Amino acid sequence: MLVKDLINHIQDIAPLNYAEDFDNVGLLVGDNNSKVTGVLVTLDTLEEVVDEAIAKNCNFILSFHPIIFKGLKSITGKNYVERTVLKAIKNNIAIYAIHTALDNHISGVNAMICNQLNLKNQRILIPQQQTIKKLVTYVPKKEAKTLREALFNVGAGDIGNYSNCSFNMDGTGTFKANDNANPTLGKKGETHVEEEIQLSVIFAKHLESKILKTLFETHSYEEVAYEVTTLENTNQTIGMGMIAELEQPQPETEFLNYLKEKMKVSHIRHSQFLNKPIKKVAVLGGSGSFAINAAKAAGADVFVTSDLKYHDFFTAENTILLADIGHYESEQFTKNGLVALLTKKIPNFAIVLSNTNTNPVKYF
Known part of the structure; x- marks a missing residue:
């Protein structure tokens, strides 16, 4: 398996389209065309992790956090980031970061916290905006079923717990081919009238190129009439944080x-304790102060997250219990979850869980 093939499998799990704009995700170090001998899965990529990858014959590190976050103007080994990158390059080890692409996934970081806490009725706390698109196209009646099924097969038409969703409306289409055209229906220079179906389906934004490729390959017209629009509908499967129940x-x-x-x-x-029972639990792995108001609005009794500052605790305003468990601690099970997701995707490949503890915070 080549690096680029492995990346396709990873992006099937957590498409980079849903990573936050501030993030630095994807292949950070390495050659797309290198052959992968094994995958080491870690929370952070440090020199010790690169050493572990070498010892375990893994030349691909799947890291939750990106080792390169800010721009590097030189790579001379003057700090831990540069030393890690240099060691990876010298040993032909690729580094791929998944970070907020997995944060925003329905089965990602926050689902892993919920599962660890045995929480029920899990749902996204802050749905990501503008992640749902709609395709409208026009197809001859006799071809409508074939086109619908082709689009369904590549992921169109999924709404929550339902699949193969579409809207179909009968209509009449007209067109006239000029001398340079090669029409499949009608004749050049004559206005053709065709009984058509207006077909509408929604799809996740990361599927757009695949959806359009399928449309053009399946549709018989030389020129396909279609519209793609971005919807404001709430996405039930993409977003930050989760809210669930004990x-x-x-x-x-x-x-x-x-x-x-x-x-x-x-x-x-x-x-401050509120002296009321905890039933509804909001969680957000990593730095989650930005989601306090969302947790309150969702009616959570407690918000479990990390990296809260002094003044963040005042925003509880006697309406919610805020619990800061530490950044590493909130994300520590992420690498285990990633191993499980990737092993399910490619079961007969060497996927190794890193044993290196990369937590930089110590307690006395």
Whole structure:
């Protein structure tokens, strides 16, 4: 398997189209045409992780966080980023970062936290905007079924728990081919009238090139009339954070002890207790202060996240319990989840879980 083939599998899991604009994701180091001997999955890529990849005969590192985040003007080994990149290049090891593409995935980082906490009724906390598109096209009646099925087969027509969704309306199309045309229906220089179906389907934005390729390959017309628009509809499967529920309500102190046990943390920074039971839980792995108001609006009893600053705790405003469990701690199960997702995708390939603890924060 080549690097580019492996990347296609990774992007089937978490398309880079849904990564945040500020992020630096994708192939950061390496050659698309190199052969992959094995994949090491890690939360962070450091020199020690590159050493581990070498020892385990893995020349591809799938990293959650990007080792290159800001622009590099030189690579001389003067800091940990440059030393890591240099070591990877010297040993022909590719580095791929997935970061917020996985953060925004329905089965990504936040689903992994929810699963670790055994939370039920999981749904996206902050749906990403403008991720749903609509295709409208016009096709001869006798071809409509074939075109519909072809579009369904490449992912069009999925709405929540439903697939093969479309809208079809009978109509009459007219067109006149000029001397340079090669019409499949009608004659040059004559206005042709054809009974057509107006076919509408929605699709996820990362599928657009595949949808249009299928449309052009399947449709019989030389010139295909179509429209693609971006919808404002809420996407149920793409976005930051999740909100879910405990099986049974728990008192606040009992929940925090449960949180410490399940997330394997020794300390939790939290806002003032509200003396009310915890049932609805919002989570956001990594730095999540931007989602406090969304958690409150969703009616969460507690918001589990990390990297909260002093003044962030005031925004609880006696309406929600804020629980900061630490950045690494909130994302520590991500690499395990990635291994499971990738192994399911390519079961007969060497996918290795990194044993290196990359947490830079220590507790005394």
